[in-house]
Amino acid sequence: MQPVPTLYYVALSALLFTLGVIGVLTRRNAIIIFMSVELMLNAANLAFVAFAREFAKLDGQIFVFFVMAVAAAEVAVGLALIVTIFRTKNSINVDDINQLKG
Amino acid sequence: MPDRLRRLRPLLPGLLFAALLLAVPAVSWAAPVLQEGEGGGGGTFFALIPLILVFPVVGLFLNLLFGKALGERWSGAIASAAAALAFVIAVLQLVSLRAVDYVAQVVPLADWLDIGTLHVPWAFQIDTLSVTMMLVVTGVGTLIHIYAIGYMHEDVRVNGDPSRFTRFFVYLNLFLAAMLILVTGNSYLTMFVGWEGVGLCSYLLIGFWYEKGAGGVGNARAGRKAFVVNRVGDWAMLLAMFLIFWMFGSLTFTDVFKTLAGIRLDATGQMTVTAITLLLLIGAAGKSAQIPLYIWLPDAMAGPTPVSALIHAATMVTAGVYMITRSNALYALAPFSMSVVAIVGAATAIFAATMAIAQFDIKKVLAYSTISQLGFMIAAVGLGGYVAGMFHLVTHAFFKALLFLSAGSVIHAIEHGHHHSAAAHAVGGGGHDDHDQAAPDAGGHAAAAHAEHSFDPQDMRNMGGLWKTLPITKWVYLIGALALAGIVPLSGFWSKDEILLDAWSHQNWLVFGLLIVAAFFTAFYVGRQLMLVFAGPPRTDAAKHSAESPALMTVPLIVLAVLAAFGGLLNLPSIGGWTPPGAHALTEWLDHTLGALPTGEHAVIGEGGAEAGAEGALNFVVAGLSTVVALVGLGAGAALYRGRPATSTAADPLARTGFVFTVLNRKWYVDELYDLIILRPYNWLAGFIANVIDWRFWHDWVHDTLIGGTYNNLSRFAADFLDRGVVDVAISEMPAALARGVAGGLRRFQTGYVRYYALMVFVGVVLVLGYLLFVAR
Amino acid sequence: MTITPELVIFFLLAAVSIGAALGMLFSRNAIHSALFLVLNFAVVSVFFIMLAAPFIAMVQVTVYAGAIMVLFLFVIMLLGAEMLRRGGSPLRWQTGLALLLAVLFIGALGYVVFLRAGPLAAIAPVGVDYGGPVDIGTKLFQDYLLPFELTSFLLLVAMIGAVVLTRDSRGRGIGNRLSNPGATSATLKELGQVGAPASPPGQPRP
Numbered sequence A: 001m002q003p004v005p006t007l008y009y010v011a012l013s014a015l016l017f018t019l020g021v022i023g024v025l026t027r028r029n030a031i032i033i034f035m036s037v038e039l040m041l042n043a044a045n046l047a048f049v050a051f052a053r054e055f056a057k058l059d060g061q062i063f064v065f066f067v068m069a070v071a072a073a074e075v076a077v078g079l080a081l082i083v084t085i086f087r088t089k090n091s092i093n094v095d096d097i098n099q100l101k102g
Numbered sequence B: 001m002p003d004r005l006r007r008l009r010p011l012l013p014g015l016l017f018a019a020l021l022l023a024v025p026a027v028s029w030a031a032p033v034l035q036e037g038e039g040g041g042g043g044t045f046f047a048l049i050p051l052i053l054v055f056p057v058v059g060l061f062l063n064l065l066f067g068k069a070l071g072e073r074w075s076g077a078i079a080s081a082a083a084a085l086a087f088v089i090a091v092l093q094l095v096s097l098r099a100v101d102y103v104a105q106v107v108p109l110a111d112w113l114d115i116g117t118l119h120v121p122w123a124f125q126i127d128t129l130s131v132t133m134m135l136v137v138t139g140v141g142t143l144i145h146i147y148a149i150g151y152m153h154e155d156v157r158v159n160g161d162p163s164r165f166t167r168f169f170v171y172l173n174l175f176l177a178a179m180l181i182l183v184t185g186n187s188y189l190t191m192f193v194g195w196e197g198v199g200l201c202s203y204l205l206i207g208f209w210y211e212k213g214a215g216g217v218g219n220a221r222a223g224r225k226a227f228v229v230n231r232v233g234d235w236a237m238l239l240a241m242f243l244i245f246w247m248f249g250s251l252t253f254t255d256v257f258k259t260l261a262g263i264r265l266d267a268t269g270q271m272t273v274t275a276i277t278l279l280l281l282i283g284a285a286g287k288s289a290q291i292p293l294y295i296w297l298p299d300a301m302a303g304p305t306p307v308s309a310l311i312h313a314a315t316m317v318t319a320g321v322y323m324i325t326r327s328n329a330l331y332a333l334a335p336f337s338m339s340v341v342a343i344v345g346a347a348t349a350i351f352a353a354t355m356a357i358a359q360f361d362i363k364k365v366l367a368y369s370t371i372s373q374l375g376f377m378i379a380a381v382g383l384g385g386y387v388a389g390m391f392h393l394v395t396h397a398f399f400k401a402l403l404f405l406s407a408g409s410v411i412h413a414i415e416h417g418h419h420h421s422a423a424a425h426a427v428g429g430g431g432h433d434d435h436d437q438a439a440p441d442a443g444g445h446a447a448a449a450h451a452e453h454s455f456d457p458q459d460m461r462n463m464g465g466l467w468k469t470l471p472i473t474k475w476v477y478l479i480g481a482l483a484l485a486g487i488v489p490l491s492g493f494w495s496k497d498e499i500l501l502d503a504w505s506h507q508n509w510l511v512f513g514l515l516i517v518a519a520f521f522t523a524f525y526v527g528r529q530l531m532l533v534f535a536g537p538p539r540t541d542a543a544k545h546s547a548e549s550p551a552l553m554t555v556p557l558i559v560l561a562v563l564a565a566f567g568g569l570l571n572l573p574s575i576g577g578w579t580p581p582g583a584h585a586l587t588e589w590l591d592h593t594l595g596a597l598p599t600g601e602h603a604v605i606g607e608g609g610a611e612a613g614a615e616g617a618l619n620f621v622v623a624g625l626s627t628v629v630a631l632v633g634l635g636a637g638a639a640l641y642r643g644r645p646a647t648s649t650a651a652d653p654l655a656r657t658g659f660v661f662t663v664l665n666r667k668w669y670v671d672e673l674y675d676l677i678i679l680r681p682y683n684w685l686a687g688f689i690a691n692v693i694d695w696r697f698w699h700d701w702v703h704d705t706l707i708g709g710t711y712n713n714l715s716r717f718a719a720d721f722l723d724r725g726v727v728d729v730a731i732s733e734m735p736a737a738l739a740r741g742v743a744g745g746l747r748r749f750q751t752g753y754v755r756y757y758a759l760m761v762f763v764g765v766v767l768v769l770g771y772l773l774f775v776a777r
Numbered sequence C: 001m002t003i004t005p006e007l008v009i010f011f012l013l014a015a016v017s018i019g020a021a022l023g024m025l026f027s028r029n030a031i032h033s034a035l036f037l038v039l040n041f042a043v044v045s046v047f048f049i050m051l052a053a054p055f056i057a058m059v060q061v062t063v064y065a066g067a068i069m070v071l072f073l074f075v076i077m078l079l080g081a082e083m084l085r086r087g088g089s090p091l092r093w094q095t096g097l098a099l100l101l102a103v104l105f106i107g108a109l110g111y112v113v114f115l116r117a118g119p120l121a122a123i124a125p126v127g128v129d130y131g132g133p134v135d136i137g138t139k140l141f142q143d144y145l146l147p148f149e150l151t152s153f154l155l156l157v158a159m160i161g162a163v164v165l166t167r168d169s170r171g172r173g174i175g176n177r178l179s180n181p182g183a184t185s186a187t188l189k190e191l192g193q194v195g196a197p198a199s200p201p202g203q204p205r206p
Helices: A006-026 A030-055 A059-089 B003-030 B051-099 B128-158 B162-184 B188-206 B218-248 B253-260 B267-287 B296-302 B305-314 B316-326 B328-332 B335-356 B362-382 B386-425 B442-454 B471-485 B491-505 B509-534 B551-571 B585-594 B610-616 B620-640 B653-657 B659-665 B667-747 B754-775 C005-026 C030-050 C054-079 C093-116 C133-142 C145-165 C174-179 C188-192
Strands: B105-115 B118-126
Touching: A006 A030, A006 B754, A006 C005, A006 C030, A006 C093, A030 A059, A030 C005, A030 C030, A030 C054, A059 C054, A059 C133, A059 C145, B003 B051, B051 B118, B051 B128, B051 B162, B105 B188, B118 B128, B118 B162, B118 B188, B128 B162, B128 B305, B128 B316, B128 B386, B128 B551, B128 B585, B162 B188, B162 B305, B162 B316, B188 B218, B188 B267, B188 B296, B188 B305, B188 B316, B218 B253, B218 B267, B218 B296, B253 B328, B267 B316, B267 B328, B267 B335, B296 B305, B296 B362, B305 B316, B305 B362, B305 B386, B316 B328, B316 B362, B316 B386, B328 B335, B335 B362, B335 B509, B335 B667, B362 B386, B362 B491, B362 B509, B386 B471, B386 B491, B386 B551, B386 B585, B471 B491, B471 B509, B471 B551, B471 B620, B491 B509, B491 B551, B491 B620, B509 B620, B551 B585, B653 B659, B659 B667, B754 C093, C005 C030, C030 C054, C054 C133, C133 C145
Parallel strands: none
Antiparallel strands: B105 B118
């Protein structure tokens, strides 16, 4: 099987990443934002693995492994934060968390 | 201390004075180191000439610094000793000149000015002319110093300020020093220094009682008048000196007169020399009180009498005559100027004499007499008769000083008598023996004070009958008066006669006529004065109670009387074919200086020159004429004033001439005329310049409005606009505004919205990416 | 470019992935968004397989889609946040600017990918076991041992953090909190204090 050119994977990764960015910047729901962040991380993972495949080095995949681990940790803590904030604010609209404004 | 010694204490100053007097010549004779072996044989004392200045200066400083502590006797003695020692030095110069055959000496002291081409050394000119002046100044000066001790002792008590005694002697010594600088100077500039110095001392001494006089400022005003009028003369002298320097390149006598010898003058040179001589004449007119600058001298009588005697009779006023005599070589080249000089002198002589006959103040009569006699001297030198002029200068110094001092004695006698008579009339008052104004009884003093205020001790109408009360003063006064009138064989006759002879022999009938008439008036007012003062019954109580002056005053008077009587011996002419021993002494003596330069037509006495023969012999016509005139004048005056005016308030016999007497008494209204044509416009101009130009224009407008206002506006502009507006804004406001703006702008980034922050992060990412991709290749 | 079956599959799956992402973005319902994301993850997992990373693909499904997204779903349901309230956003420029920047961004990336990247080397074939657990494990425990250990530590910390963050003043967990909504309002400060927070009056300490 002739593999798909790495470039396409990278392009797809870029596209997914951008969509994730749009999600972070555009949505107001904190959880959706979080999910967009996961999407971004995932896109990066895809790029890692694509390049790992291209250069036939396993290090890219190891990176992805770690990224996933960290992403899991981050999600745990982040969601805990969101829940905590929800307790006080009763809202997950990030626009309502604006007390640190200048 | 034993009683006998204590009684000797007051005499100590006098003893010291005498000791010093004898010591200096003794020491200088004994000490070879002080003698110069110049001119072959015998000692000469030319090196000592600086001492003639040193002594008066030391005297004045001693009195200045220690006068108050030394007391009256000592300070007077120091001053008189200084004068006497100066006289001794002058005598030594005389002796030394004899030793060197009367060759003129120049003794340099120091280099004074050395600017470009102007070299003026400080040097002494010792020749027969200057030694003559030195002797007169110091000799008469010493006598007057001694007299002044006694006179001022009374005067400071009459005027109420005993502490001013030493100041008088400081000024007197200062005057002496200045006058000696004048006569010993080797250049016109040095002479001018002395010229100015005596002017200053005259001012100081006239206004000695500065708080007294008419309206409390009369004396001060008189002093100022003397100073200012002298200034006019000084200005002319300065111009003359400028011209001299311009023409001759030097101001020293030796240089100038050396250049003059054998000079050929073109038209410009002639004009310059004429200008110089005329300017010098104006200077002399200022100092020697000639027309038109004589007006200060009568006012100068406000000063104490010794001042009038020394400065305004014997020495300072003769400076003009001396100067013209010294510049005879210049005058010889300007015949026009010489005739002007002669006319001015003669006119002054007669003009002043007319004023003298109508004055009531004893000193004013003598003042106008002085002006008149100075006119005689000036006329003489204008005619070329320099010896006659100098001769008259010397004799006039003798008898005029005598007259002034005697007048002072008379005045004091009157004051004395007035004080005693007023006190005697006081309610319950006894006599006051001392003149200090300590008042145990106010009532008596009130009466006396009141009487003193309106009583003028110098007014001759308050005198009379003093012949009986003043034994010594009357004789010396008489001698002086007759010498002034020109009665043979007193000194005044010989000198006046020589002047008349000069006019006669030059056939200058105008001058001769004027002088003869002036001589008549002179004799007239002399007679008038003698009658008013001494003759008849005393017109007031003060005259009745007058008393003679102490010995300290009368002894110098006697000495001067002797000099006035026998002064003629200095220059006796040959009478007929007989030449008395010592005849022409002064002529020959002065000839060594005056005849040293060959001159033009109006020659000074040369050996066998035009005048020698004429002046050598007594011209009986002239002598007789002058004697007759004098006797007639004297007699007329005596006759008119015998017994009249009877009382102090009665009219003067001459008042019958009505307005003539008034005009003469009011001095021809010259002072009023000067006030009208000079003082008022000048004061107006001064006021205009001061108030309008200086204050309103310069000060108010230029300074305050223009400069001050501009400056203020500028500073306001700088402060408000620049400093507060620009600088403050730029430095404090703008950065602040900037910071505020930036902060305000940056604050907007702190929205508090997480999404916004995320967006910002993304913006940054995009920018960095763009930079990395497209800019940094 | 030759059309190979892999390429076709790639494009198909790419389209699904992108569609799922878009679906996640534009979904009104949070649950739907989560599910779309799950789909996305699954597709990416297939990509991983195609890229000879089977272990990673399995981890992706297990951890990402299986654990993380389940966690998400739990929280969504816990918070009752399915439906986001509609409201005006205070940041009006945000969306527009974000889209603009995103376009710029993708444009730049596209530029890099397609125009700047040099010719790529041919991709060498790999063995069958490439990317398998053995390979991964070997690499992991030999070259990347330290990061591995650190990661475990990181996970521990995250766990503790999550527990602490969700404690209330009385030290109980979320469950109690939500079953007692009228109870003490927990401020962040209280939550941040471990041990003895200030208790409001009337409330006995545990």
